[in-house]
Amino acid sequence: MNPEQIVDQAVEYGQKLGAREVAAAVTREKRKMLKFANNSVTVVQSWDQTVPTVYLLSDRKRAGARVENPSIDALKEVMKTLKAAMDITKPGEVESTLPKGPFKYDPVPQIFDARIPKMTDELVDLAEQAMKAASAEGARRSSGVLVTSEWERYVKTSAGAEGEDKGTDINLSIRAFVDDDSSGQGNSCATRLEDFNPKLAGAEAGKIANQAKNPVFGDEGKYRVLFGPSIMAEFLDRVADFATAYSVDLGLSFFSDKIGQKVASEKLTLVDDRRMPGGINSCSLDEEGYPTQRTTIIDRGTLKTYLHSSYSVAKYGGALTGSAFYAGGTWGIAPVALNIVVEPGEYSQEKLFEQVGDGLYLTNNWYTRFQNYQTGDFSSICRDGAFEIKNGKIARSVKGLRISDNMPRIMQSITALSKERKWIRWWEVPIPVYLPHMIVEDVGITRATK
Amino acid sequence: MEDLIQRAVEAASAKGVQYAEARLHIDSGSGVTLTNGKPEPVQLAKAKGIAVRVLVDGVLGFACTNDLSRESLDETVEIAYRTAKASKRLVTNPVRLSKEKAEQANWETKARKPLLDVTIEEKLAVLEEIEKNLSLSVVKVDLPSRTLVLMDDITDRYFADTEGSKIHGVASRIGLLFVFTASEPGKGIIQRIGQKGETGGWERLEEWDLPKYVAEEAKSLGKILREAKQAPRGELDLVLGSEVTGIACHESCGHPQEADRILGREAAQAGESYLKPDMIGHRIGTEAVTVVDDPTVPNSYGFYEYDEEGVRAGRRTLIKNGVIAGFLQNRETAAELGVSSNGAARAVSYDREPIIRMANTFMLPGDYSDDELVEDVKKGVYINTFMEWNIDDRRYNQRYVGLEAYLIENGRITSGVRNPILEITTPGFYGSVDAVGKRVEYEAATCGKGEPEQGAPVWHGGPPIRLRKVRLGG
Numbered sequence: 073m074n075p076e077q078i079v080d081q082a083v084e085y086g087q088k089l090g091a092r093e094v095a096a097a098v099t100r101e102k103r104k105m106l107k108f109a110n111n112s113v114t115v116v117q118s119w120d121q122t123v124p125t126v127y128l129l130s131d132r133k134r135a136g137a138r139v140e141n142p143s144i145d146a147l148k149e150v151m152k153t154l155k156a157a158m159d160i161t162k163p164g165e166v167e168s169t170l171p172k173g174p175f176k177y178d179p180v181p182q183i184f185d186a187r188i189p190k191m192t193d194e195l196v197d198l199a200e201q202a203m204k205a206a207s208a209e210g211a212r213r214s215s216g217v218l219v220t221s222e223w224e225r226y227v228k229t230s231a232g233a234e235g236e237d238k239g240t241d242i243n244l245s246i247r248a249f250v251d252d253d254s255s256g257q258g259n260s261c262a263t264r265l266e267d268f269n270p271k272l273a274g275a276e277a278g279k280i281a282n283q284a285k286n287p288v289f290g291d292e293g294k295y296r297v298l299f300g301p302s303i304m305a306e307f308l309d310r311v312a313d314f315a316t317a318y319s320v321d322l323g324l325s326f327f328s329d330k331i332g333q334k335v336a337s338e339k340l341t342l343v344d345d346r347r348m349p350g351g352i353n354s355c356s357l358d359e360e361g362y363p364t365q366r367t368t369i370i371d372r373g374t375l376k377t378y379l380h381s382s383y384s385v386a387k388y389g390g391a392l393t394g395s396a397f398y399a400g401g402t403w404g405i406a407p408v409a410l411n412i413v414v415e416p417g418e419y420s421q422e423k424l425f426e427q428v429g430d431g432l433y434l435t436n437n438w439y440t441r442f443q444n445y446q447t448g449d450f451s452s453i454c455r456d457g458a459f460e461i462k463n464g465k466i467a468r469s470v471k472g473l474r475i476s477d478n479m480p481r482i483m484q485s486i487t488a489l490s491k492e493r494k495w496i497r498w499w500e501v502p503i504p505v506y507l508p509h510m511i512v513e514d515v516g517i518t519r520a521t522k
Numbered sequence: 523m524e525d526l527i528q529r530a531v532e533a534a535s536a537k538g539v540q541y542a543e544a545r546l547h548i549d550s551g552s553g554v555t556l557t558n559g560k561p562e563p564v565q566l567a568k569a570k571g572i573a574v575r576v577l578v579d580g581v582l583g584f585a586c587t588n589d590l591s592r593e594s595l596d597e598t599v600e601i602a603y604r605t606a607k608a609s610k611r612l613v614t615n616p617v618r619l620s621k622e623k624a625e626q627a628n629w630e631t632k633a634r635k636p637l638l639d640v641t642i643e644e645k646l647a648v649l650e651e652i653e654k655n656l657s658l659s660v661v662k663v664d665l666p667s668r669t670l671v672l673m674d675d676i677t678d679r680y681f682a683d684t685e686g687s688k689i690h691g692v693a694s695r696i697g698l699l700f701v702f703t704a705s706e707p708g709k710g711i712i713q714r715i716g717q718k719g720e721t722g723g724w725e726r727l728e729e730w731d732l733p734k735y736v737a738e739e740a741k742s743l744g745k746i747l748r749e750a751k752q753a754p755r756g757e758l759d760l761v762l763g764s765e766v767t768g769i770a771c772h773e774s775c776g777h778p779q780e781a782d783r784i785l786g787r788e789a790a791q792a793g794e795s796y797l798k799p800d801m802i803g804h805r806i807g808t809e810a811v812t813v814v815d816d817p818t819v820p821n822s823y824g825f826y827e828y829d830e831e832g833v834r835a836g837r838r839t840l841i842k843n844g845v846i847a848g849f850l851q852n853r854e855t856a857a858e859l860g861v862s863s864n865g866a867a868r869a870v871s872y873d874r875e876p877i878i879r880m881a882n883t884f885m886l887p888g889d890y891s892d893d894e895l896v897e898d899v900k901k902g903v904y905i906n907t908f909m910e911w912n913i914d915d916r917r918y919n920q921r922y923v924g925l926e927a928y929l930i931e932n933g934r935i936t937s938g939v940r941n942p943i944l945e946i947t948t949p950g951f952y953g954s955v956d957a958v959g960k961r962v963e964y965e966a967a968t969c970g971k972g973e974p975e976q977g978a979p980v981w982h983g984g985p986p987i988r989l990r991k992v993r994l995g996g
Binding site (some may be wrong): 104105106107108109111112113114115116117118119120121122123127133134135136137138139140141142145146150151153154155156157158160161162163164165192193196197199200213216217245246247249252257259290321322323324344363400402404415438439441442443444445446447449451453455472476498499518519520522 | 553555557558560561562563564565566567568569570571576581582583584585586587588589594597598601602604606608609612613614615617622641642643646666667668669671677701703710711712713767785787788789790792793794873877909910912913914915916919920921924941945946947950953954973974975986992993995
């Protein structure tokens with residue numbers, strides 16, 4: 073059975089079971105991943121999966137399922153169980169309804185490249201180009217992944233929405249090492265081959281690793297920090313997630329009751345742009361069948377909206393943002409950020425170093441954890457090249473540093489952004505972010521001393 | 523089902539591979555949630571799919587599908603073979619697999635009351651019972667945001683390989699996750715995320731006495747808000763509760779002793795290790811410290827009898843009396859290091875490759891009672907639970923920020939303290955342990971590793987322990 077038939081039958085069957093509303097989606101994805109370590113391929117992985125999801129609503133009751141089985145009989149069996157569960161469940165907090173269609177979906181340009189799904193042998197060439205570029209900059213070994221994806225999505229709801237979408241992407245993440253303590257990361261991701269540059273990613277990783285040679289332990293204190301795109305992308309992935317009504321509802325966000333308030337520096341404008349031509353996760357409709365849009369989350373420092381699904385609009389007010397996807401979690405269909413974009417600044421990267429004067433340049437991080445999601449107290453570990461800046465120039469490589477600070481304070485303390493931006497997506501940044509370098513004042517830095 | 527995977531193994535074998543395995547997973551799970559007393563959507567998850575992994579010319583090829591038709595299965599085998607073969611020229615260190623005994627086995631976690639016999643109604647009733655016990659009059663603190671999630675899953679797995687192994691295993695797991703925000707006028711807010719989880723049937727949950735357990739957690743938040751003062755800084759003695767001992771054993775012992783990290787295979791994702799292959803025998807802690815990882819602890823969240831490469835699981839000692847005693851191995855790392863696999867290869871679903879994972883990682887108990895651990899501490903801090911933690915990607919520089927914590931003064935636990943911060947190196951941590959308690963407890967958690975990410979169910983735990991002369995700060 074093809075995906076259109078599955079969504080057709082799922083909606084029809086859900087109504088037959090007595091659900092007031094039904095949303096059904098089928099995502100078909102073919103992916104390949106070439107993984108390498110120490111300049112050698114370790115595993116090549118391939119996926120071919122068809123995944124239906126359903127979401128049922130009736131009388132302030134909701135239920136959902138993800139069924140990794142393309143058989144309509146399996147899906148119907150699960151829907152029967154879902155409906156029975158709804159029948160014995162007490163009503164939830166608010167009544168919500170699916171967006172009323174039909175809608176017109178304008179395809180997003182430049183998000184499909186028919187050449188990408190056909191690549192197999194070429195993946196080896198591209199990975200090799202990245203590793204060679206890293207070696208040319210002085211790296212002794214490199215590790216990473218090269219991933220291609222081709223996806224199609226079909227959505228149909230009982231509220232009259234029906235549409236389909238498809239896209240491709242190619243993503244390389246490479247980490248180069250000069251020695252155990254000296255590493256750098258590079259990244260290239262695109263929806264079309266002409267925008268993909270593995271050599272540049274490899275060279276970037278190798279260059280940072282080489283600059284990071286012979287690090288000394290850095291000192292604790294408060295610093296003016298120039299954040300590279302990778303590290304700020306990891307922070308903004310979390311900030312955008314905190315801006316979903318779902319996180320607010322769980323009490324896991326410092327944006328509760330902050331709509332209309334200044335939550336960041338005026339330098340920061342943060343957008344979830346699902347309409348961006350060539351955007352890594354751009355798409356034309358969400359899984360409630362609502363057309364996607366460009367949603368400004370933070371406009372020159374002011375929180376404008378949460379990202380919404382139909383349920384969160386019913387609960388919190390506001391307007392739909394085309395952000396509803398079956399993302400797991402406790403809501404089933406919930407608002408998620410997909411394509412995070414930061415508006416550029418006015419400085420060249422060189423000028424940003426001058427702006428720092430004395431401070432730190434941090435290129436990457438991992439393992440951000442919060443002590444309190446509502447206050448935003450957190451820490452995160454610096455990873456790969458970290459540098460002291462003196463008089464606007466890199467003075468020496470440092471190691472062992474941890475950012476120990478408060479996320480709302482960091483957002484409020486952004487003072488400068490670069491003109492140039494790049495896409496970041498890697499293991500620690502699952503939602504792609506298109507962003508510049510940024511300077512943040514008075515960042516708390518700590519480290520282990522025993 | 524055995525026919526399907528046997529067919530895949532034979533199809534791969536016919537292509538002349540060095541090795542092939544096939545896994546069929548049939549997974550089924552449910553989740554029920556109450557947020558602030560109101561039900562959230564009932565969630566069901568089902569997955570049925572097959573994975574084929576082959577070794578061709580020193581490259582591992584992995585392919586999976588959830589289309590179980592004969593044509594799709596043949597195509598999956600072909601893709602695994604073809605993609606591995608195509609990558610040969612970029613191999614400088616060919617993958618080999620250690621020689622292991624072929625196993626034929628059938629195992630299942632025991633359940634007096636199978637999870638399939640439990641209705642959604644019964645599951646919701648448990649959450650409602652917990653919720654009743656969270657009222658202000660019971661827990662004495664306002665919980666403006668509280669989420670309770672009851673989740674269960676059953677995974678039914680078939681494995682076969684070209685070396686003659688045929689294994690069928692079934693594991694059922696049940697768990698509770700809670701997320702609380704507590705507030706007290708003029709004292710701010712604090713948060714707690716907690717989890718319980720075991721393998722087995724519904725009877726496991728019945729033994730937890732959840733209404734009492736969760737209410738005690740909530741009460742403790744009120745106490746912290748009302749009574750805890752600023753934590754001291756500087757050098758002092760520290761007593762850590764089981765929860766903190768456990769997270770440290772997981773992060774700074776279990777992870778750095780995963781052999782795939784040591785060999786650099788996860789370098790671009792979860793990172794590497796401060797340890798090198800020749801550091802077996804290296805002293806990292808005091809005589810008091812022995813840490814093990816054991817998938818065979820009955821009812822544990824990380825329980826399994828055979829790993830996803832068909833190797834029988836058993837206890838592995840990671841640190842013995844302060845000395846690095848062994849690493850977690852799969853067949854790939856074991857071959858490279860010239861040892862045998864110790865059954866640490868796990869895959870959380872059909873669409874994930876088996877990689878080295880912990881199961882249940884814990885410090886073995888000593889002979890100190892709780893009172894004895896504090897009685898000769900003149901000035902110190904007792905950290906019972908934590909919220910924020912992290913560690914660098916070589917597993918050397920770690921941080922734990924206490925949630926429920928108290929001052930220790932002249933051998934007695936006295937007033938509460940807020941957010942004490944321990945930031946310490948791995949040898950600094952294990953080298954400071956001078957006393958280990960008798961009372962072992964475990965926490966359930968979901969450990970993330972691999973690309974694509976795999977969240978594996980684990981336990982970590984141990985007894986309360988005492989560290990001498992460490993720096994609290996931050």
